[in-house]
Each structure stands twice: as structure tokens, then as C-alpha cells.
Amino acid sequence: MNSKDAVTRLAALAHDQRLAIFRLLVREGPNGLPAGDIAGAVGATPTGASFHLKELDRAGLIHATRVGRYIRYAVHFEGMRQLLSFLTEDCCQGNPELCGSTIKKARKLCKGETK
Amino acid sequence: MNSKDAVTRLAALAHDQRLAIFRLLVREGPNGLPAGDIAGAVGATPTGASFHLKELDRAGLIHATRVGRYIRYAVHFEGMRQLLSFLTEDCCQGNPELCGSTIKKARKLCKGETK
């Protein structure tokens, strides 16, 4: 993971509809959803959704799989992990207690605790 | 944490120099660094650094403290945690094993493991 790729991924997420798409797919898990359902869920036009999905794909945050006449999109979890790691790398020079274990707290959310 | 704030934070990080500044301050911990040192470390002009620091501040990712004639910037760890949580919220509908516990893996980095 280098800085350039991280910026690409962050820029991909730094958009209201794309962030909504990403979070929807994070919730959805490995099976993902077809493009049309995604467009409907976030209130995007088909053209708009396609554009945004392509951005997220290009960035390495999601991936597409054709299933019949549908194209399903799902989160690329390894790409997501790489980004989170890059942001928190070497936090507090290895003394996470200094920041109140920011990451440890954030992690809980992956277990469905909503705050 | 709402979507609008998250987009603001992600957009703040989606820039080469700002990401470098943020990661530098993550490593540095709660004491932070003065603006001049930050500019030098990431190869920014004073004007450029000031602009980017203000963006990160406005987004709620860092905060400024005047110390004599220096202004020290440090990561706002709670703001960072909110963002990470927002990105991973309700991951895999509460079954993180489905994505290989993306967050659990990412978390290790906060302990200084450089992988």
C-alpha cells in the first residue's frame, strides 16, 4: 500500500453516494448486490451509479462479478483492510495507550455494536 | 457521525500532502508537531502547509494549539476513531468472520506491527 493508492481510495470514498454505496456493501458482506439494487438503495440514476461503482472498483475497494444479466458488486475486504492499516500505521510510535487505543475502539463496530 | 462529516474527513485525507501530514501526526502521538516542522517533513511550502492543516482541522481530524510563537498540530484521535467506525459499521451484518475480520487485522497496526 503506497500513498498514491491510499489517496485514490480515500477520494473514491469522499463522495456522498459512493460512501453510501460502500457502507451498504460493507453491511451486505461477500455476496454483494447487483448494480440496480445499489442504485435504488442510494437514490442514484443508473448512469450515476455506474460511474460511482466504476470509481470504487478502480480504486480497489469493491469488485464486480457478472451473474446472468446482472452485475453484482461486493466489497474488496483486503483493499479495505489495507487502507485502514495505512491510516493507523505505527500509531503513537507503538504506544496505542497514548491515543486511548483508537483502533481497538473502532474495531468493536465490526461486531455489529452500533456505537 | 453522519455521512456529510465523513465525506468531509475523507476528502481532507484524499490528498497526497494532507495524508502525509496526517500519518506523520498519527505516528507522532498526542504532542504533535509545530506547523513548520510538518511543512518541512512533507515538503510543503509554508502557505501550502497552512492551507492543508486548516483543511484537516476544519474536518475534525487534527487540532491546533499555540505554544509561544509556534502552533502545534496533533491528531484528534476521537475524530479519527469516529471515521474508522463509520466506515466499518455493521460489517457483514455482524458476522465479521465473513470478511476475515478485516478490522481485527487492521487493528494490529496500532501496535506498531509494520506489515
Add this chain to the structure above:
DNA sequence: TGCATAATTCAATAATCCTTGTAATATTTG
């Protein structure tokens, strides 16, 4: 007070990204 240092503000140009509609491609079904 006067000078040096630290950092910011302002203004103008350049670059990038978002949005929308229309046309095109791929696939299933009759």
C-alpha cells in the same frame, strides 16, 4: 521600540471532478 521568526490570509490562475442525457453493449426470454 524595532527586528526576526512562525504562521496565516488573500487573490488569481490552473486543474480536477460531478452531473446529465443520449447512445451503445451484453444477456435473457419469447
Add this chain to the structure above:
DNA sequence: CAAATATTACAAGGATTATTGAATTATGCA
């Protein structure tokens, strides 16, 4: 093969963001 559905590709505009240099504010020190 023809029609219908799902999705993508292309092009043009309008809006937002980055960059630069010069001028400005704030602080410390002789």
C-alpha cells in the same frame, strides 16, 4: 431472430478544489 432488461460508455457543462506569491498578523527577544 427480435424484444426487453441491466448496465456501461461517451461528451459537455458547471462547480469545486489546488497552487502560487505577496502581504499580514502574532510572538519573542535585544
